[in-house]
Amino acid sequence: MKKNSLAIAKMAVAAAEDKKAKDTVILKLSKLTLIADYFVITSGDSEPQLKAINNFIMRKLKKNKIRLLHYEGKPETGWILLDYGDVIVHIFSKEKRDFYDLEYIWQEAKKIRLLKGK
Secondary structure (H helix, E strand, C coil): CCCCHHHHHHHHHHHHHHCCCEEEEEEECCCCCCCCCEEEEEEECCHHHHHHHHHHHHHHHHHCCCCCCEEEEEHHHCEEEEECCCEEEEEEEHHHHHHHCHHHHCCCCEEECCCCCC
16 A cells, blocks of 8 residues: 555654654645655754664655655765655755755745644
């Protein structure tokens, strides 16, 4: 059974939060672009934390049979991209997140409200 893209995005968020990721948001892009239905954007405070967030998201989604299509970036660069097709996960250091400012670029996207533990 194919999981819907919002469920995949929420799964990525839960995994990121398990590793104490900061300021995690889901942007709904489906009405704005064909790139993806959702962006998950999250941040970590250090290179080891970025690596932990990345690894845990990848493990959790793989365990749920969600296939990673493309991987880009490295923890030491402060930016990692995980492409799951309809869901793209961006893991940033605070500096890189401020620099790329995807929330501003995609400000027309609807932010999905996240409730802790959901």
